[in-house]
Amino acid sequence: MKLRQLSLQNFRQFRDEVIEFARGETNNVTVIHGSNGSGKTTLLNAFTWLLYEDVDFDTRPDRLASEGAMAGANAGDEVTVSVTLEFTHDGAEYTATRTAVYEKQSSTDFDGTLEDVTLAVGYDDGSGPTKLNNPGNVLSQIIPERLSELFFFDGEDIDELAGIDNQDRIQEAIQNIMGLTILERATRHLETVAGRFESQVQESASEELRELIDEKQSIKSDIEQLERKKEDKDRAIDRIRTEISDIKQKLSRLDESAQLQEKRSEYREQKEKLEADVEEINSQIKDTVTEHGFIPLAMPLIRDTADEIDQLREDGVIPSELSDDFLDSLLEAEQCICGRDLEPETAPYSQVSSLRGEVASDGVEQGAMRIVGHLRQFSDGHAAFFDEVDALIERRQGKHEEIDELVELIDEISTELQDLEGTTPDGESISDLETERERKEEEKDQLIADKGGIDEKISTREEEIEQLEDDISDQRDEREETRLAQRRQQAAEQVQTELTSTFETLKDRVRSWSNQEVNQTFGAIASKDLEAEITDDFELKIWQSVRNDRVEVDKSTGERQIASLAFVGSLVKIARRRYEDDSNTEYFTGGIYPLVMDSPFGALDKDHRREVSRILPELATQVMVFATDSQWEGPVEEEMRDIAGKQYWLDFDEGDGEDRSPQTQIKAEQTATAGN
Structure with a gap:
C-alpha cells in the first residue's frame, strides 16, 4: 500500500x-x-x-x-x-x-x-x-484493523510498547503483522469444534463414560477460572511495577535523593548479578549430582564386589589360566560363561574348543585383577565428587553472603531516604515516596507469590485432565454414534495440536527476526553501550554493558519511545521483505x-x-x-x-x-x- x-x-x-x-x-x-x-x-x-x-x-x-x-x-x-x-x-x-x-x-x-x-x-x-x-x-x-495501531499512532503513546512487562502487546503485534492471527483463530475454532464433538459423545455415551466427561469439563471450567485469576494478577503486577518505576524516576530527579537512588540501583544490579551466579552454581550442582551422584549410593556395593572378586582370586576359585578341564566342563554343559549356548558344530562351540591345549597369555586372574582395579577407582571418584560438590556449595554460600550484605545496604538506603525532608515540585516528600515504594514492592512480591500458587494449581488440574483423557480414550462404547463422535473429537484435537505447534514455531521465528532488526535499528539511534532485545518471553528490554556484562536498565520515556519505534520499524521491514521475497510462504506473505x-x-x-x-x-x-x-x-x-x-x-x-x-x-x- x-x-x-x-x-x-x-x-x-x-x-x-x-x-x-x-x-x-x-x-x-x-x-x-x-x-x-x-x-x-x-x-x-x-x-x-x-x-x-x-x-x-x-x-x-x-x-x-x-x-x-x-x-x-x-x-x-x-x-x-x-x-x-x-x-x-x-x-x-x-x-x-x-x-x-x-x-x-x-x-x-x-x-x-x-x-x-x-x-x-x-x-x-x-x-x-x-x-x-x-x-x-x-x-x-x-x-487490517488489527494492524492500525502499528501504522497510525500517536508518538507520545507508542512508548507503551516498551513498557514494563508488555509481552502481550509485543506478541500480538508480531502475529498480527505477519498474518499469524489466522492460525491462532484456527486453533481456538478447533478447540470449540472438539468440545462440540465431546458434547455429542456425552449425549450417547455410557454412564461411566459420561461421568468421566463431566469430571473433565468441570476441571476445565476450574482451569478457566484460574486463568482469569492469573490474568488479573498479571495486570495488577504490571500496574504496580509501573507505579514503582514512576516513583524511582521521581526520586532520581531530586538532588537530595538522586545519589542514593543511583547507589541503590547499582546495588540492585550487583544483587541481580549475584543471584544469577547462584542460579548458575545450582545448575552446576544439579549437573554434577546427575552425572556422578550414583557413586556415593553405590560405594558399599562396589567395595564389597571388589573385595569378593579379590578373595576368589586369592582362593584360586578364579584360575590364573584356562585349563582344559574348565573348557571341557563348558563344552559338556553346552553353555559359555557369558550365557551363550554352545551347540556342537556351531561357530561359538568351535571357538571355545579351539582354546583347549593352549595357555591364555592373559588369563582370567589378570582379568579379575583389572576389574578389581576399575572398581577401586570409584573410591577416587567418590572423593572427587564430594570435593567438587563441597567447592560449589562453598562458592554458593559466599554469593549468598554477598547478597545479604547488599540487601542490608539497600535497606540502609531506604532508611536514609525515609529520613530526607525534600519534596518534588508536586509537593510529594521523599520520605512518603520511599515509604510508598516499599509498600508497593511488598505488594508486588505478594502478587507474584499468589500468581505462582495459581500456576501450581493450574498445572495440577491439567495433569488431572491428562489422566481423565487417557481414561476416556480407554472406554469402549458400542454405540456407533458415540464412536463416530469420539473419532471426530480426536481428529479435531490432533489437528489443533499440530496447528498450535506450527503457530508457536512461526511466532518464535518472527520474534527472532524482529529481535535482530530491533537491535540493529535501536543501536543506530541509542547510546553505544545500550542494546534492545525481544526476549524469548516477548518482552522488549533494554540492556546496558557494564564491565563486560549485560544489565537491564530502567527505561526512560525517551528510551522506551526509541525502542518502540525500532520495534515497529523492524516489523514493517520484515513484512516488506517477506512480501518482496520470491519464495512461497505457507502461512504469511507480509506486505508493504x-x-x-x-x-x-x-x-x-x-x-x-x-x-x-x-x-x-x-x-x-x-x-x-x-x-x-x-x-x-x-x-x-x-x-x-x-x-x-x-x-x-x-x-x-x-x-x-x-x-x-x-x-x-x-x-x-x-x-x-x-x-x-
Whole structure:
C-alpha cells in the first residue's frame, strides 16, 4: 500500500483540504507542521475513520461534522462529511471514500444527527475503473484493523510498547503483522469444534463414560477460572511495577535523593548479578549430582564386589589360566560363561574348543585383577565428587553472603531516604515516596507469590485432565454414534495440536527476526553501550554493558519511545521483505505498509531526535510525520529538510468572534501564523 492523496471535506476543523504524499525512493517522508490543537490528531483519525470507521478524540469524539459547516446550515439542512484516500496496491490504483451525512436539528445544533454512513472503494488495474461491491472487506485485506495501531499512532503513546512487562502487546503485534492471527483463530475454532464433538459423545455415551466427561469439563471450567485469576494478577503486577518505576524516576530527579537512588540501583544490579551466579552454581550442582551422584549410593556395593572378586582370586576359585578341564566342563554343559549356548558344530562351540591345549597369555586372574582395579577407582571418584560438590556449595554460600550484605545496604538506603525532608515540585516528600515504594514492592512480591500458587494449581488440574483423557480414550462404547463422535473429537484435537505447534514455531521465528532488526535499528539511534532485545518471553528490554556484562536498565520515556519505534520499524521491514521475497510462504506473505506518526520526537532529547530523524526514512517505504515547531527546530530540521519529499503547515484559526468557527487550512508554504 502506497499513499497518493488524502482529501477531507467538513471533517472536524478541515473544511476542504488536500494532502499529497511524498512517494520517492529516498525522499519518502511527508512532514505536517502544526502547533498543539491545530489538527494533527484529527489528520491521524481521518485515516482510521476512513479505513475502519473508528476515531479516538479526547474531546467530543462524536462531533465529526465541521462546526463552521454546521453553523452555516439551516435547521433541517444536511451537512456531508467525507474523507477520501487515493493509494496504489499490487499494481492497481484505489480510491476509497467514507461519507457521513448529518442533519442539523436546530439553530443551536452544531453536532447534527447522523443520518447515513457509506463507504465506496473503486480501483483501476489498467483495464478501466471498477466499483467494488464489498469495499470494507477490500480495505480490511489491504491493511487490517488489527494492524492500525502499528501504522497510525500517536508518538507520545507508542512508548507503551516498551513498557514494563508488555509481552502481550509485543506478541500480538508480531502475529498480527505477519498474518499469524489466522492460525491462532484456527486453533481456538478447533478447540470449540472438539468440545462440540465431546458434547455429542456425552449425549450417547455410557454412564461411566459420561461421568468421566463431566469430571473433565468441570476441571476445565476450574482451569478457566484460574486463568482469569492469573490474568488479573498479571495486570495488577504490571500496574504496580509501573507505579514503582514512576516513583524511582521521581526520586532520581531530586538532588537530595538522586545519589542514593543511583547507589541503590547499582546495588540492585550487583544483587541481580549475584543471584544469577547462584542460579548458575545450582545448575552446576544439579549437573554434577546427575552425572556422578550414583557413586556415593553405590560405594558399599562396589567395595564389597571388589573385595569378593579379590578373595576368589586369592582362593584360586578364579584360575590364573584356562585349563582344559574348565573348557571341557563348558563344552559338556553346552553353555559359555557369558550365557551363550554352545551347540556342537556351531561357530561359538568351535571357538571355545579351539582354546583347549593352549595357555591364555592373559588369563582370567589378570582379568579379575583389572576389574578389581576399575572398581577401586570409584573410591577416587567418590572423593572427587564430594570435593567438587563441597567447592560449589562453598562458592554458593559466599554469593549468598554477598547478597545479604547488599540487601542490608539497600535497606540502609531506604532508611536514609525515609529520613530526607525534600519534596518534588508536586509537593510529594521523599520520605512518603520511599515509604510508598516499599509498600508497593511488598505488594508486588505478594502478587507474584499468589500468581505462582495459581500456576501450581493450574498445572495440577491439567495433569488431572491428562489422566481423565487417557481414561476416556480407554472406554469402549458400542454405540456407533458415540464412536463416530469420539473419532471426530480426536481428529479435531490432533489437528489443533499440530496447528498450535506450527503457530508457536512461526511466532518464535518472527520474534527472532524482529529481535535482530530491533537491535540493529535501536543501536543506530541509542547510546553505544545500550542494546534492545525481544526476549524469548516477548518482552522488549533494554540492556546496558557494564564491565563486560549485560544489565537491564530502567527505561526512560525517551528510551522506551526509541525502542518502540525500532520495534515497529523492524516489523514493517520484515513484512516488506517477506512480501518482496520470491519464495512461497505457507502461512504469511507480509506486505508493504506506510507509517503515519504524530509527534514521534516529543519525549526525546536533541541527540536522540537527530538519530530518530536520520533513521525514520528507513523504517518504511513511506513515512508521514506530524511535528510541532519546537520539535522540528534544530536537529530534526537539519536531518529531514533534504529528505522530506513533501511539507505542509497547518494554519489554524480559532474562529473567535461572530460568524466565525475554528478552521484549519493545509498550506504547502509556511505562513506567518503557522505554529503559533
